[in-house]
Amino acid sequence: MTTTLITGGTGKTGRRVAERLSAMGRAVRLGSRSGDVRFDWEDDSSWGPALAGCTSAYVTFAPDLAFPGASDTVAAFAETAVAAGVTRLVLLSGRGEAGAQRSEQRLMDSGADWTVVRCAFFAQNFSETYWVESIRAGVVELPGNTAEPIVDLEDVADVAAAAFTDDRHVGEVYECTGPRLVTFDEAMRAISTATGREVAFREVSPEEFAAGLVAGGLPDDQARDLADLFVDILDGHNATLADGVQRALGRDPHDFTDYVHRTATTGVWPG
Numbered sequence: 336m337t338t339t340l341i342t343g344g345t346g347k348t349g350r351r352v353a354e355r356l357s358a359m360g361r362a363v364r365l366g367s368r369s370g371d372v373r374f375d376w377e378d379d380s381s382w383g384p385a386l387a388g389c390t391s392a393y394v395t396f397a398p399d400l401a402f403p404g405a406s407d408t409v410a411a412f413a414e415t416a417v418a419a420g421v422t423r424l425v426l427l428s429g430r431g432e433a434g435a436q437r438s439e440q441r442l443m444d445s446g447a448d449w450t451v452v453r454c455a456f457f458a459q460n461f462s463e464t465y466w467v468e469s470i471r472a473g474v475v476e477l478p479g480n481t482a483e484p485i486v487d488l489e490d491v492a493d494v495a496a497a498a499f500t501d502d503r504h505v506g507e508v509y510e511c512t513g514p515r516l517v518t519f520d521e522a523m524r525a526i527s528t529a530t531g532r533e534v535a536f537r538e539v540s541p542e543e544f545a546a547g548l549v550a551g552g553l554p555d556d557q558a559r560d561l562a563d564l565f566v567d568i569l570d571g572h573n574a575t576l577a578d579g580v581q582r583a584l585g586r587d588p589h590d591f592t593d594y595v596h597r598t599a600t601t602g603v604w605p606g
């Protein structure tokens with residue numbers, strides 16, 4: 336049986352892709368620092384053992400493809416994977432950041448069959464990581480209030496899982512967005528309405544944003560990198576819709592309000 340290494344297998348998309356492949360009867364191996372098998376992007380000696388016996392891999396780089404050096408690491412991983420017998424790589428990528436584009440190209444050059452899943456801002460950032468605590472506290476702060484075609488990770492995972500199971504996705508770049516643009520103001524109003532509890536949005540300067548991250552425990556350099564990344568992401572260049580979900584799956588992506596209603600019923604946000 337073929338086995339797929341899912342890097343970031345405990346993360347937001349990795350977990351969902353693994354669930355889908357397992358449900359189809361395919362063998363998966365969750366690779367991360369705390370996964371089934373130890374896999375650490377910062378320790379290349381962990382890559383070979385994690386890849387042993389795998390014929391495909393889902394590549395989600397941490398902390399972020401846009402960070403300095405990410406493309407070199409992704410290229411080295413792809414080379415190790417191909418040498419280990421991997422013939423298919425599916426990359427989770429961002430939309431247009433220079434580092435993400437460099438990583439895409441290096442992975443495409445690896446010699447493996449590839450699919451790139453480029454993603455807009457994840458809806459689940461509000462419920463599974465970054466801003467869940469801010470929403471509980473009643474105010475979300477970001478260095479920009481551009482309109483974003485926020486994408487539901489249930490759609491992204493469907494696209495990524497399909498890329499492992501259907502050869503027609505080889506060599507495709509799927510740019511995945513939600514079906515409409517949503518400002519962060521609107522997003523917080525939707526969450527407020529669904530939970531019956533006011534969550535405000537506040538646009539802050541990049542310096543205030545970085546200071547908030549440092550106050551939350553992030554080291555200075557990572558806070559600065561993350562602030563730079565968000566200034567880049569939220570400069571308006573992503574305020575367009577794309578049709579990756581439709582092209583890959585032949586159906587429309589879910590609306591942000593579907594995600595909000597589904598998530599509100601889980602109790603992750605206080606009502």
Ligand SMILES: NC(=O)c1ccc[n+]([C@@H]2O[C@H](COP(=O)([O-])OP(=O)(O)OC[C@H]3O[C@@H](n4cnc5c(N)ncnc54)[C@H](OP(=O)(O)O)[C@@H]3O)[C@@H](O)[C@H]2O)c1
Binds near residue numbers: 347396457
């Ligand atoms: N968030 C967005 O809106 C967005 C949009 C477009 C693209 N992306 C891309 O999506 C990717 C994933 O980002 P995410 O924020 O959604 O993360 P995530 O997948 O929710 O979580 C990070 C995952 O990576 C693992 N991980 C963390 N550090 C690691 C390390 N040093 N070595 C190996 N595994 C490590 C974590 O597990 P352990 O803690 O067990 O190691 C976890 O499984 C990034 O490359 C980002 O560029 C994100």
